Amino acid sequence: MISDFSPMIRFFWIPAACCLIFLLQSCATAVKKPVRPDDPLTGKILDARTGEVLPFSRLMADLMVHDVIYLSEKHDNPMHHAIQYRIIQHIVDTGHTPALGFEFFAVHDTPLLLSFVDSGSHDHPEKANAMIETDLRRQLNWDQQSDQMWQYYFGLLKQARDNTLTAAGLDLSGPLKRRITRKSLAGITAFEKEQIFSTGFDNPVYARHMKAVFTSVHCGMGNEDMLDRLYDTWTARNDTMARSITRLAEEATGPVVVVMGNGHTEYGLGVVDRVKFLAPALSQVNLALTEVRPEPSDIDNYTAPLNLEGFAPLPPADYIWLTPRVSYEDPCQAFKKALQKMKSPKD
Numbered sequence: 001m002i003s004d005f006s007p008m009i010r011f012f013w014i015p016a017a018c019c020l021i022f023l024l025q026s027c028a029t030a031v032k033k034p035v036r037p038d039d040p041l042t043g044k045i046l047d048a049r050t051g052e053v054l055p056f057s058r059l060m061a062d063l064m065v066h067d068v069i070y071l072s073e074k075h076d077n078p079m080h081h082a083i084q085y086r087i088i089q090h091i092v093d094t095g096h097t098p099a100l101g102f103e104f105f106a107v108h109d110t111p112l113l114l115s116f117v118d119s120g121s122h123d124h125p126e127k128a129n130a131m132i133e134t135d136l137r138r139q140l141n142w143d144q145q146s147d148q149m150w151q152y153y154f155g156l157l158k159q160a161r162d163n164t165l166t167a168a169g170l171d172l173s174g175p176l177k178r179r180i181t182r183k184s185l186a187g188i189t190a191f192e193k194e195q196i197f198s199t200g201f202d203n204p205v206y207a208r209h210m211k212a213v214f215t216s217v218h219c220g221m222g223n224e225d226m227l228d229r230l231y232d233t234w235t236a237r238n239d240t241m242a243r244s245i246t247r248l249a250e251e252a253t254g255p256v257v258v259v260m261g262n263g264h265t266e267y268g269l270g271v272v273d274r275v276k277f278l279a280p281a282l283s284q285v286n287l288a289l290t291e292v293r294p295e296p297s298d299i300d301n302y303t304a305p306l307n308l309e310g311f312a313p314l315p316p317a318d319y320i321w322l323t324p325r326v327s328y329e330d331p332c333q334a335f336k337k338a339l340q341k342m343k344s345p346k347d
Contacts, residue, residue, distance in 0.1 A: 039292040041299065041322045048288075048303040048315035059287070059319060060090055066285040068245060068275065069098075069255050072262040072317065073289050079323040080289040081152040085159060087287075088257055092163045099252040100160050103260040104153055105140065105169030107244055112139050113157065113167040120161035141174065156259060166252065170244040170260075172196070172237055185232040199239045201277045205309045206269070207231055213263075219332035238264060242274030249282055262288055267306040268314045288317035291325040 045054045047062075054062075063069050071087060073080040091098045105113060116136050124132065133154065137143060142150050160167040171177075176195065179188050185196075214230050215222040241264065249256045264270040265286050272284055290302065302320055305313035 039296045039322075041296070041302075042292050042324055044322050046299060046303060046320040046322070048317050048320050051299045051303055053299075054319070059321075060087070060094075062319070063087070063285055063287065064091070064094075064096070064255070066283040067249055067255060068258060068282055068284040070258045070260060070265050070272070070284070070286040070317075071289065072260055072265045072286055074291055074326070075104075075152075075261055076149065077289070077291060077323060077326050078148075078152065081155065083289055083321060083323070084259055085155060088156070088159055088165075089163075091255065091257070092165070097165065097252075097254040098257040099166040099168065099248050099254065100156065101168050101170045101241075101245055101248050101256055101258045101260075102153065102156075103171055103241065103258075103264065106171050106173040107169050107240065108173060109140055109169035110167075112136060113160075113169060116157060117161045117164065117167055120164065153259075166248070168244065168248055170241040170248075170258070172240050177233055177237065180233040180236055181229050184229045185236065196236050197239050197243045198236070199242065199274050199277055201239070201274055202235065203310065205311075209306075209308055210234065210269075234270075238270045238274055241271050242278055245271070245275050246279040246282065249279065262290070262316075266316050267308075269311075285319070286317040287319045287321060290316075290320050290322055292322050294325070294328050 045056065045059050046052070047054055069087075071080075071084045073084065088098060088100070102113075116132070119132055136157075137150060137154070157167060159165070172180075176192065179192060180196075185193070210231055211222075211227045214227055214234075241260070245256060245258060258271075260271065265272050266288070268286070272286060275282060275284060293301070302322065303315045305315050307313045
């Protein structure tokens with residue numbers, strides 16, 4: 001999920017703010033190989049409501065009775081994308097036609113994604129396919145993302161093309177997300193506000209919880225003004241993605257499969273509760289692709305519910321698939337070292 005900020009030395013403000021914006025826009029870090037792949041729970045699929053370990057066949061049977069299936073990920077974990085691919089292909093191979101929705105693409109990117117899907121109706125030479133990919137990446141403004149990150153999502157887009165599946169962007173545009181983070185919802189122009197859908201679905205308890213999460217993710221830093229802007233951006237994105245999912249579901253002939261970060265679905269908050277608010281008849285299920293903890297842990301520690309005033313206590317997801325970690329390094333330790341260098345007087 002995303003998190004918080006607190007008063008710090010003035011010279012640190014600009015790089016810290018840049019780091020927060022970077023994380024908020026879901027940019028990913030370089031992938032590192034796990035160094036301790038010995039957790040006995042690695043690879044286990046859990047029913048988070050009962051703690052039962054399930055086989056893949058049982059998981060798929062449970063998922064397929066729902067209208068919206070969230071495959072919630074850690075963006076830079078290659079195993080998560082491999083599992084997403086496997087699940088989507090299983091849905092297709094059993095005679096269903098899922099519609100795919102992506103957090104990582106904006107609503108206005110949908111025509112580009114659908115045009116790419118349409119390109120599968122023609123046989124292209126290898127060189128032409130490479131040109132189509134390069135052109136799509138450029139038009140989606142993914143030139144600055146790493147090749148590795150691009151391949152994670154392009155692999156799923158190719159799967160959509162090869163199976164003639166609807167593929168849609170769900171999110172706000174990158175520039176608009178950055179504008180809200182810098183200016184707040186109140187600070188952007190009226191014209192910009194007209195481009196943002198709002199459910200009006202919010203309350204102070206919800207906001208306090210999310211700001212605490214923001215603080216934790218950003219290594220304990222918390223500046224109230226920055227927290228408010230981060231929360232504004234998170235809320236605007238969730239509202240937009242929830243509306244996109246409900247619209248997609250209206251036209252889908254099979255389940256809507258949502259590829260999205262865990263921070264937008266955990267504990268049924270973020271997007272899940274907003275979809276329920278907008279379309280109560282839609283049946284939703286969340287499979288959280290979750291890295292094992294740095295040290296082996298009990299199942300109960302993965303499935304413990306959140307007790308939030310005014311909300312039913314829910315586990316992090318309906319189902320949890322535990323995977324190896326990308327890295328066992330503490331990102332806050334690296335961040336603190338960078339901070340210390342910045343504070344140290346120069347020779």
